[in-house]
Amino acid sequence: MSAHADTHAHDDDHGHHHKETFVTKYIFSQDHKMIAKQYLITGTIMGVIGVLMSMMFRMQIAWPEEPNVLFEALLGKWAPDGVMDADIYLALVTIHGTIMVFFVLTAGLSGTFSNLLIPLQIGARDMASGFLNMISYWLFFLSSVIMVISLFVEAGPAAAGWTIYPPLSALPMAQGGSGMGMTLWLVAMAIFIASSLMGSLNYIVTVINLRTKGMSMTRLPLTIWAFFITAVIGVISFPVLLSAALLLIMDRSFGTSFFLSDIFIQGEVLHYQGGSPVLFEHLFWFLGHPEVYIVILPAMGLVSEIMASNSRKPIFGYRAMIASILAIAFLSTIVWGHHMFVSGMNPFLGSVFTFTTLLIAIPSAVKAFNWITTLWKGNLQMNPAMLFSIGFVSTFITGGLTGIILGDSALDINVHDTYFVVAHFHLVMGISALYGMFAGIYHWFPKMFGKMLNKNLGYIHFWITAVCAYGVFFPMHFIGMAGLPRRYYTNSNFPLFDDLANVNVIITIFALIGGIVQIVYLYNFFGSIFYGKKATQNPWKSTTLEWTTPVEHIHGNWPGEIPHVHRWAYDYSKPGHDVDFIPQHIPLKDGEEELQH
DSSP states (O other): OTHHHHHHHTHHHHHTOOOOOHIIIIISOOOHHHHHHHHHHHHHHHHHHHHHHHHHHHHHHHSTTOOOHHHHHHHGGGSGGGOOOHHHHHHHHHHHHHIIIIIIIIIIIIIHHHHHHHHHHHTOSSOSOHHHHHHHHHHHHHHHHHHHHGGGOTTOBOOSTTTTOTTTTTOTTSSGGGSHHHHHHHHHHHHHHHHHHHHHHHHHHHHHHOOOTTOOGGGSOHHHHHHHHHHHHHHHHHHHHHHHHHHHHHHHHSOOOSSOOSOEETTEEOSOOSOOHHHHHHHHHHHHHHHHHHHHHHHHHHHHHHHHHHHTSOOTTHHHHHHHHHHHHHHHTTOGGGGOTTTTOOHHHHHHHHHHHHHTHHHHHHHHHHHHHHHTTOOOOOOHHHHHHHHHHHHHHHHHHHHHHHTSHHHHHHHTTBHHHHHHHIIIIIIHHHHHHHHHHHHHHHHHHSEEOOHHHHHHHHHHHHHHHHHHHHHHHHHHHTTOBTTOSOOTTOGGGGGGHHHHHHHHHHHHHHHHTHHHHHHHHHHHHHHSEEOOSSTTOOOSGGGGSOSSOOTTSOSSSOOOOOSOSOOBSOTTOSSSBOOTTSOOOTTOOOOOO
16 A cells, blocks of 8 residues: 555654644544544434434324423424424424434444544554544534524424425425525535535545555455445435535525426416426435435444454355445445335336345345354354344344335335335334444444443343334334325324324334433443443454554554554454454464455
């Protein structure tokens, strides 16, 4: 690598790094480890807001038109006498989806762990550009602030669903949430996309150029492969959403009609013509479907690493895992049309998208089987990180199976826009990615903060969260098959759905318990930062390079020379060795062969 010489040439500079003030260390930091913490804590705060919203609209669905003191306190004029207004219900669903998909699962997960692990696991002092890294975080923070500010706009926050389909999102006069709230949503997303692109380019350049001596691509941990390919997908697909957002801003503010055609409001014909709302759907879902994998691939990488470490055996099918990541990345960009089977799409085109959608099940199944085989006959360490990793495999498989139904154009039409879809994507993407994020936090918390999380609180957090997640989303499949539409703030006007009211109450009770138990996690997280047990250098006896750095963070990661790599990342329980793990920087013995599965 050409960058090796440069990397080592900078070693001396890091030895006498200038004294940092509070502002340079904690606020405008260019150290990737601090930026990872900033992403994590910002993502956690946004996650709390998103979960609170979901608890509120679940209560509305379970007990519609019943006065609720909480609504009156939190929603003010949007809940007169404690009864939720129909417009604010749709706004809560919209902002909940936006926050969870983009601000928690994309930035909170990928931003945190890509920043933390890429330099540490490839043997680099820092990211390729610390300054660009800092800017990308602050743009993310700014977009988060704007998104939260949009909740307090007088006419109401954006209320066109998180997919913001025109004409609801394109006509400021369409409803209250189509005004300033929608404009702020678009501005926040444009800034968020700029942040994601800067981060992704930084990750790609770092992985390609700054690997330490001996760290070939086939010796990279699967985490790095996942982050690298995620960044590539982001660079390809995020600009398309940016173009959609900018064109939508032009339709809203400058009189163009990219997405508007033949609009009537109260019998009056508007002047728009020539545009197509379906064009927006194409642009949105060209990002929207790769976005699913931008969310899930980092979680897959984290889970692979944690499973190998806690099974005390090599990951099964290392090269097949890399191939499946590459296959998923490619296929994810040619399946977006399966979100549009009911848009009047040509049936032949529908069959093409059905084929490519079902094809993506193959690399996904390869990963699932390889995880199960990694666990098989392993010396399993059932700590919270391992439990969340196994939970990830469970929800990924159960959620993925329903994707076979939704990926088939003939079957999808029957359950499109029902709770069946909500159940599917929450399990396969939402809950699975959250489990991957929690697994990563429990596993790498000692590396981030130098402290250990409380294991018993972790067990409580996992088991109640796991039971509640299935309690919420498993019954949704059945009410979806019964035809219950999503995004309706009450179903009491439809006698057809009266029998499903009790199921909605059960779902809501599970959702409330699952939301409340996250307080245990938050207490464990913030409490352990200050009062947790001090971590040892390598608490999980893992083989990757990040555990060779000192517990106390230093700018530049390693105090002396960067360790060189002599073996792949998964030498666990290797015959002929006294210990059951051999770190990557330990040279091979005479006659020892390097494993490559």
